[in-house]
Amino acid sequence: MSIIRSQVIGCGAYLPDRILTNAELAKTVDTSDEWIASRTGIRRRHIAKDGETTVDLALKAAERAMADAKIGADQLDLIVVATTTPNETFPSVATSVQARLGMTRGAAFDVQAVCSGFIYGMAVADNFIKAAQAKTILLIGAETMSRLMDWTDRTTCVLFGDGAGAVVLQAGEGKGDSTDRGVFNTKLYSDGRLHDLLYVDGGPSTTGTAGHLRMLGKEVFKHAVINIADSIEAAVRDSGVTVADIDWFVPHQANQRILDATARRLKVPAERFISTIAEHGNTSAASVPLALDVAVNDGRIKHGDLVLLEAMGGGLTWGAALLRW
Numbered sequence: 001m002s003i004i005r006s007q008v009i010g011c012g013a014y015l016p017d018r019i020l021t022n023a024e025l026a027k028t029v030d031t032s033d034e035w036i037a038s039r040t041g042i043r044r045r046h047i048a049k050d051g052e053t054t055v056d057l058a059l060k061a062a063e064r065a066m067a068d069a070k071i072g073a074d075q076l077d078l079i080v081v082a083t084t085t086p087n088e089t090f091p092s093v094a095t096s097v098q099a100r101l102g103m104t105r106g107a108a109f110d111v112q113a114v115c116s117g118f119i120y121g122m123a124v125a126d127n128f129i130k131a132a133q134a135k136t137i138l139l140i141g142a143e144t145m146s147r148l149m150d151w152t153d154r155t156t157c158v159l160f161g162d163g164a165g166a167v168v169l170q171a172g173e174g175k176g177d178s179t180d181r182g183v184f185n186t187k188l189y190s191d192g193r194l195h196d197l198l199y200v201d202g203g204p205s206t207t208g209t210a211g212h213l214r215m216l217g218k219e220v221f222k223h224a225v226i227n228i229a230d231s232i233e234a235a236v237r238d239s240g241v242t243v244a245d246i247d248w249f250v251p252h253q254a255n256q257r258i259l260d261a262t263a264r265r266l267k268v269p270a271e272r273f274i275s276t277i278a279e280h281g282n283t284s285a286a287s288v289p290l291a292l293d294v295a296v297n298d299g300r301i302k303h304g305d306l307v308l309l310e311a312m313g314g315g316l317t318w319g320a321a322l323l324r325w
């Protein structure tokens, strides 16, 4: 039996030039490189310069992913951007990217699931392809989290960074078994009762301002490992493979301790978890495609590898996607 599979045909990423180290941060808030690195694994993060926006970062990642896929804007049916830091409340980042790519057909919209945004976007894109409503989709995760920081709050400002990553997904043919290339499963979850654990204290309908990110870090941490491990197991169930078969885990980069604890819970070697946390910090919806791009370019992720993407973020939202590269 032949079935439609959403296959990744290209990926790309972009990080702003400006690097902010832990040591520099320690000059402005009461913290240290030792505290940040030992609690989180973060050493530095990239920060967009004045005037450099989420749309700018998204566009650069998109152009690289499209060059890698060897396709032009006229071949795209849909653009999905996962972001929580849009240039404007509306229109979407996706329609701005559409205009700047010179794409004059199809549709474009944003997905808002904070740090889980790229997994949510992957589920949306996969379902559009499986429903034969789109053949070729540009999926981007792009953020300027630095703009949501209270730079006097050491409990949050040391954690986040800016960046963008993108993939091009295209409908391909599969046999319907676990040897196929493409997406096997996406699993999404949320629990809105956990709003107060991680939120932004502003918005158009409340304060009329963008607001600042607020987080009860310890509480988020407690939910992270259990939720992430459960969603990985759910994504693997019924797919014809086991967790032990997965070649590479590409997690949301929130905290190295969460990555290590998840690996231990799943009984897989920590080396199979791609980690970019030291260099990128937490870039929210951009972190999974940024890590993916690093591991593809350094040769770790190769054609035919079984890859698991996962994330958890504000909402709370969480989820996982299983695919063969």
Ligand code: ACO
Pocket: 030, 031, 032, 035, 036, 039, 040, 114, 115, 116, 154, 155, 156, 158, 198, 216, 217, 218, 219, 220, 221, 224, 254, 255, 258, 282, 284, 312, 313, 314
């Ligand atoms: N430098 C120095 N000390 C600090 C800093 C800092 N930057 N931040 C907090 N501290 C202090 C605290 O004030 C506290 O001091 P006290 O004991 O005197 O009260 C002490 O360090 C311990 O603070 P905790 O919050 O208990 O530290 P913890 O070990 O839990 O680490 C952290 C905090 C890194 C935030 C961790 O809880 C974490 O990573 N949580 C998960 C975050 C996450 O997963 N986010 C993902 C979603 S992000 C999204 O969706 C946008």
